[in-house]
Amino acid sequence: MLYGQVHLTLPAWVHDAVDTARTYPRDEDKVTLAIALSRGNIEAGTGGPFGAAVFGPGDRIVAAGVNVVLPQHSSLAHAENMAYMLAQQRLQRARINQDDSGTRDGPYTLATSAQPCCQCFGATIWAGIDRLLIGARADDVEALTEFDEGPLPADWVGELERRGIAVVRDVHREGARAVLAAYGSGGGRHY
């Protein structure tokens, strides 16, 4: 008998923590939400210290994600991947910024509290976003926590930009680092 269902769930507290009525116009507004999700996730004990969100036309939120790897038994369930999967299932499209006939809208932006690891880098190539906003650097993650970011192409920023994905780094880097530091020093349950 094969196991036939993958089921992943956004923790319940995220629904209360995200204001879907407002807009998030600036890059800093978008990353501030991703960092708040990363902090909320360690405070609630629902996963690792990472948060992300997809924003669409009008700077409105399309989907939010947090790391639920250990509690939901899925190495795929990083914050960025959760946000991508939830955005795609909500929009009923395999690529966020185009329908299955190739008609595009947007722009769509992913904001993430920390640089995507090797897995989320690869997922970002196919997810269908136009902009990627990053808080903490990979070096911050590896210096402040026990997490490993994995092997990336040497010019990972260039690989994204050549595929039409603009990359902005160090947005509220210090705020993102503070959550990682709190987690690394035992401020949250270890996932």
Add this chain to the structure above:
Amino acid sequence: MLYGQVHLTLPAWVHDAVDTARTYPRDEDKVTLAIALSRGNIEAGTGGPFGAAVFGPGDRIVAAGVNVVLPQHSSLAHAENMAYMLAQQRLQRARINQDDSGTRDGPYTLATSAQPCCQCFGATIWAGIDRLLIGARADDVEALTEFDEGPLPADWVGELERRGIAVVRDVHREGARAVLAAYGSGGGRHY
């Protein structure tokens, strides 16, 4: 209102196509199943021409996966990722070859009909497998179909092997190529 559920399903025909009672002792046996899944997926019209399976102790099947990207609206739902997620949720572990306290068993092997793309390469780093068996090469995928494999680290095989994942390529490569060629020439619905 946020969308809060990710739900992905193995197509119903896969349950009939996979004999879970038998063992798959040789590398060739394992990849033969992955290739059969890739062919079945284009014949059934349930996704792209890619199949994969995770095998565990005793050379028994733990999970099977096929590409369901377009029909299920998820750029994450490549064959390898489906097999990893289904294996992890079945075993109730975030890493296939160890429990959450770090106790290991195995070996666990992923067999895939074609070389993992950039996204599935990254997922393979974290999934918890000991061996990776590959049918067709990335060059075959890109020559025979319109799929793009994306950017990998220059020494992607070495990156996996340094993390304890043995890589075996070109297992039944011609059989895997034949499915890609059938798909590329219009033998299947285009997903």
